[in-house]
Each structure stands twice: as structure tokens, then as C-alpha cells.
Amino acid sequence: MTNLPSQTDKKLGLLIDLDICVGCHGCVTSCKEWNSTDDMLPLSDFDSYGDSPDGIFLNRVHGYEINDGMTAQTVHFPRSCLHCEQPECVSVCPTGASYKRQEDGIVLVNPETCIGCKLCSWACPYGAREYDHNQGIMKKCTLCVDRIYNEELAEEDRKPACVLACPTSARLFGDFSDPHSEVSILSQERGGVALMESLDYKPVNRYLPPRKKQLSDKCENTSEQYSYGSKNRSSDAILDNFFSWLDKKLS
Amino acid sequence: MNPAYSVILFTVLSGVGYGLLAVLGLSCLFSLNAVSALMNISVLLISLILITAGLVSSTSHLGRPERAWRALSQWRTSWLSREGVLAVLTYVPALLLVLIWGIEFVPEISVLWAELFKDEIQNYISVIGGVAGLFAIATVFCTGQIYASLRTIPAWHYSLTTPIYCVLSITSGLLLWILLCALFGYDINQIITLITICMLEASLILKWVYWRYVDSTEFGVTKADAIGFETQTQVLNLEPANQTKNYLMREMGYHVARKHALKLRRYAAFAGFIMPALFLLLVFVNPGYALVFSFGAIISLLFGLMVERWLFFAEAKHIVTLYY
Numbered sequence: 001m002t003n004l005p006s007q008t009d010k011k012l013g014l015l016i017d018l019d020i021c022v023g024c025h026g027c028v029t030s031c032k033e034w035n036s037t038d039d040m041l042p043l044s045d046f047d048s049y050g051d052s053p054d055g056i057f058l059n060r061v062h063g064y065e066i067n068d069g070m071t072a073q074t075v076h077f078p079r080s081c082l083h084c085e086q087p088e089c090v091s092v093c094p095t096g097a098s099y100k101r102q103e104d105g106i107v108l109v110n111p112e113t114c115i116g117c118k119l120c121s122w123a124c125p126y127g128a129r130e131y132d133h134n135q136g137i138m139k140k141c142t143l144c145v146d147r148i149y150n151e152e153l154a155e156e157d158r159k160p161a162c163v164l165a166c167p168t169s170a171r172l173f174g175d176f177s178d179p180h181s182e183v184s185i186l187s188q189e190r191g192g193v194a195l196m197e198s199l200d201y202k203p204v205n206r207y208l209p210p211r212k213k214q215l216s217d218k219c220e221n222t223s224e225q226y227s228y229g230s231k232n233r234s235s236d237a238i239l240d241n242f243f244s245w246l247d248k249k250l251s
Numbered sequence: 252m253n254p255a256y257s258v259i260l261f262t263v264l265s266g267v268g269y270g271l272l273a274v275l276g277l278s279c280l281f282s283l284n285a286v287s288a289l290m291n292i293s294v295l296l297i298s299l300i301l302i303t304a305g306l307v308s309s310t311s312h313l314g315r316p317e318r319a320w321r322a323l324s325q326w327r328t329s330w331l332s333r334e335g336v337l338a339v340l341t342y343v344p345a346l347l348l349v350l351i352w353g354i355e356f357v358p359e360i361s362v363l364w365a366e367l368f369k370d371e372i373q374n375y376i377s378v379i380g381g382v383a384g385l386f387a388i389a390t391v392f393c394t395g396q397i398y399a400s401l402r403t404i405p406a407w408h409y410s411l412t413t414p415i416y417c418v419l420s421i422t423s424g425l426l427l428w429i430l431l432c433a434l435f436g437y438d439i440n441q442i443i444t445l446i447t448i449c450m451l452e453a454s455l456i457l458k459w460v461y462w463r464y465v466d467s468t469e470f471g472v473t474k475a476d477a478i479g480f481e482t483q484t485q486v487l488n489l490e491p492a493n494q495t496k497n498y499l500m501r502e503m504g505y506h507v508a509r510k511h512a513l514k515l516r517r518y519a520a521f522a523g524f525i526m527p528a529l530f531l532l533l534v535f536v537n538p539g540y541a542l543v544f545s546f547g548a549i550i551s552l553l554f555g556l557m558v559e560r561w562l563f564f565a566e567a568k569h570i571v572t573l574y575y
Contacts, residue, residue, distance in 0.1 A: 095321035122252070125571060
């Protein structure tokens with residue numbers, strides 16, 4: 001049913017710490033592995049060993065350079081379904097294959113009823129859904145619904161595969177509707193951000209912004225300590241200019 | 252957005268078909284269809300063939316066409332589902348009309364039929380035709396709403412998107428109606444010709460306003476907003492998430508045509524709206540050659556509409572491209 005639940009009992013989601021994510025893509029591969037094995041339909045790959053390999057990923061890590069005018073820094077940005085409270089991907093679905101669970105707020109696609117019209121992927125501003133040409137259906141993050149309630153797993157393993165795989169613990173899993181949960185507290189303390197809030201999809205997942213880099217006096221002193229020493233600087237500069245002139249002439 | 256040829260073909264062909272059905276419905280409603288049963292049933296069948304061809308073409312872009320029937324279930328929330336439901340519903344009055352007009356070709360039954368219903372038959376045709384026309388336009392309205400309701404694509408999320416779909420559909424239907432009138436040797440109603448010319452020029456103006464809107468529209472969010480930083484922060488791509496193109500980049504990041512957009516808009520405007528209007532003026536002044544001129548008009552219009560529809564997709568930018 002594509003009618004959205006007016007309220008969900010829980011708001012399960014991920015808290016992603018951009019301050020410590022190192023962009024190792026460990027979450028990407030462990031997600032792909034878990035969601036392609038056992039009872040799951042594989043996340044198809046195409047032309048795996050060819051010139052332009054392509055495949056379905058439910059989680060992708062982008063690398064950006066952020067410049068706020070003062071400092072520039074690298075940010076690794078993992079992107080997956082945010083399990084929005086107002087997911088238009090669900091309400092546009094003509095078959096009811098896309099749905100949001102009332103018990104925990106997870107947004108899922110029923111692979112048995114999806115017709116592969118791709119409209120849900122058009123309706124998502126976050127690029128959370130990818131179309132599987134092999135199976136003719138849409139794929140998306142399930143928040144590892146087959147792990148988190150799986151009683152055959154040890155309790156500490158009942159977390160999404162991406163969370164377990166993260167070597168720096170940049171990904172945390174929990175219930176955002178519970179103000180005392182680890183994710184809620186951390187998000188509160190560190191100013192967790194919802195992406196593109198103005199679009200009003202009300203994402204559940206939060207991102208912790210990287211801590212601001214300080215341009216302190218200490219930094220400037222350090223840079224001076226490591227410079228060649230001020231005396232030789234002008235002669236170095238002349239030499240540098242000479243070599244760069246020579247380089248230009250020769251090349 | 253990637254212009255899927257099946258969807259372009261569907262929206263243009265079924266748009267013409269639904270437009271023709273709407274014109275037929277209107278003529279039934281106001282009892283203007285004082286033409287032969289042969290022409291009535293031909294117009295009806297041609298519109299149904301166009302509609303069906305469009306619908307079949309649109310299911311070919313589904314990953315699982317055999318499950319297409321499931322799309323009729325979510326009409327409470329989904330415009331795509333509503334479009335499907337109305338498309339199916341439209342067949343009901345349309346096929347009833349096929350039955351009513353078809354009976355006239357079977358002499359034995361038609362006598363019995365005439366005795367049973369006597370003078371009421373025209374009333375039934377008015378009502379059923381009116382309903383068919385209404386459903387036809389409502390289907391096109393839903394098609395427009397599928398696009399207009401997507402907030403992720405500002406070029407489509409616009410008050411004129413749906414009206415343009417409806418106007419283009421009715422205009423192309425009127426033009427095809429004129430061609431069929433000429434084909435069956437009927438005099439072409441000069442008022443209908445004039446109305447069609449006006450509709451063509453109204454389409455041109457609407458599209459011009461739409462294109463101006465597309466040129467001025469922005470996402471309203473920045474690359475920094477997309478990754479949770481302050482709006483004004485400068486964000487540069489450093490390491491792509493994947494080396495080759497993925498589904499999102501192919502489906503949403505289509506930008507092959509953008510540099511040719513201006514030229515293609517001129518083609519669409521000229522072939523779609525200006526040429527057909529000139530052809531119709533020729534029909535107006537020289538009804539003797541109505542068939543030739545209206546045929547030229549419809550061919551030109553179809554070409555123009557294909558280009559227009561292709562641009563509608565190719566020029567639309569999706570918010571997800573901010574990540575790439």
C-alpha cells in the first residue's frame with residue numbers, strides 16, 4: 001500500500017559521521033555482499049570485466065572538496081536511502097510494491113510486485129534507488145531488515161552490514177524516535193544534519209558535519225618552523241624562478 | 252532526464268488518440284456528429300488504435316511488463332496508477348460506441364435495434380460519447396500530473412506542465428479530425444479549422460512560456476545542501492563514487508541535447524505549431540485541396556511533437572545530479 005503510515009512506531013536509521021569517514025568504501029562492498037547472497041536477489045553487475053563495468057549499489061561513497069572560504073578539506077560522503085518520513089518514492093508507486101513499514105519506518109520494495117517503471121527513482125532527490133536491468137525491478141537499501149531482526153545472529157551482529165563493516169565506526173544504527181538512543185544523543189550533541197531539508201521529504205538518517213578546522217596561530221608557527229629558514233628564502237625563490245623559466249623554454 | 256523512446260512514442264501517439272476521442276466525444280455530446288456511421292466508427296477505431304499502440308509502447312519500458320496490471324491498484328496516491336485506471340476505463344464507453352455504430356452495418360439487428368430504442372439512440376450516443384471524451388482528457392491530465400508532481404525535477408514541477416499536455420492532445424486530435432473529415436469527403440467546418448489554428452498558436456505561446464520558465468528555473472538547493480553543508484559552501488567533485496556511468500547518471504544525468512536545445516526548440520515550434528497552422532490556412536482558403544493540406548499539417552505536427560517531447564525529457568534536470 002503506497003498510503004504512508006501517519007506515524008511509525010520507530011524511526012530506524014543511520015547516523016553517518018563525516019568527520020571520521022575515511023572513504024574506504026568498506027560499507028559499499030559489505031552492503032553489496034550481504035544484499036547479494038543468501039535469500040536475496042543479487043545486485044546485478046554488468047560488463048564486470050569489460051571496458052565499462054557497471055553494477056547496482058545500494059550505498060555509494062563520494063569524495064568532495066569542501067571550501068568555506070577559509071579552509072579547504074576533503075569530505076567522504078556515503079550516500080544511501082535516508083528512509084524518509086515523507087518518501088515520495090513510495091507515494092508515486094503505481095503497484096504498491098514500494099512501501100514504508102509502520103513498525104520501524106523502513107522503506108522497502110517488494111521484488112515480487114515491482115513492475116520496474118522507474119518512477120520511484122525519479123521521485124527520489126537523494127538517488128537512493130537503482131534499477132536492476134537483469135531482474136527488471138528497482139533495488140534500494142533495506143537497512144538490512146534481514147539482519148537487524150535475525151535471531152539466528154548474535155545480538156551484536158543484528159545491525160546493518162555497512163555499520164558492522166565500518167573500520168572507523170563512522171556509521172551508527174539506531175532509533176531516531178527514541179531521544180535516549182545513541183544516535184539521537186550524538187545527533188543532538190554534534191548538530192546532526194538532515195539532507196536538503198527544504199524539500200520536505202523529512203529524511204530520518206542524519207549526517208554529523210566534520211569539525212571545523214581551526215586556522216590558529218599555532219598552525220602558522222608550525223608552518224614557519226618547517227620552512228627552510230627565512231635567510232635563504234630569497235635566493236631559493238630566484239632559483240625556483242630560474243628553473244621554472246628553464247623548464248618552460250625546454251619543453 | 253533520459254528521453255526513453257518508448258515513453259516519447261507513448262505520450263505523443265496516445266496523446267493524439269485521446270485528443271481525437273475527446274473531439275469525437277464533444278461532437279457526440281453536442282450532436283455535431285451528423286456524419287455517417289462509417290466515419291464515426293472509423294474515427295473511433297483510429298483513436299483506439301493510436302491509444303492502444305501508445306499504451307503497448309509504454310509497457311515496453313517496464314522492467315516487468317507482465318505485471319503491468321498491478322499498476323491499477325494505487326490510484327489513491329499515484330498519478331501513474333490513476334492514468335492506468337482511466338486508460339482502462341476509457342475503453343468502456345469507447346467500445347460501447349463501437350457496438351452502437353457497428354450494429355448499423357448488420358441490417359437484421361439494426362432494424363430490431365431501431366425499434367427497441369427508437370429516437371433515444373441519439374441521447375445514448377451523446378451521453379456515452381461525452382463520457383468517453385471526458386475519460387480521454389482525464390487520462391491525458393493524469394499523464395501530465397505524473398511529471399508535474401515530481402518535485403525532484405523543477406522543469407516539470409510547474410503549473411503549465413499538465414495544461415500543455417492537455418492542449419497539445421486536443422489540438423492534435425482536432426487536426427486529425429480535420430484530416431479524417433477530408434478523407435471521408437465531408438466539407439470541413441470552417442469554424443473548426445479556425446479553432447484549430449487558434450489552438451495551435453495557443454500551444455506555441457504555452458510552449459514559449461514553458462521554455463522561458465525552464466531557462467530560468469533552478470533547483471532551489473545547492474550541492475552543499477545535498478551533502479548537508481551550509482548552502483553557500485563551495486563543493487568540488489574530488490573522487491567519484493564510481494568510475495563509469497551508473498544507472499542514476501544515465502537516467503537522470505542525460506545532457507546530450509542541451510547544447511542543441513535552442514535549435515531543437517525552433518524545429519519543434521516551426522514543425523509543431525507554425526507549419527500546421529499555415530497548412531490549415533491553406534485549407535481555409537482552398538477547401539478543394541483540404542486532404543493534401545491537412546495531411547501535410549498532421550505529418551508536420553507529429554514531427555514537431557516528437558521533438559517537443561524529446562526536449563521535455565532531455566532538458567529536464569534532476570536534483571540528484573547535484574551529487575555527480
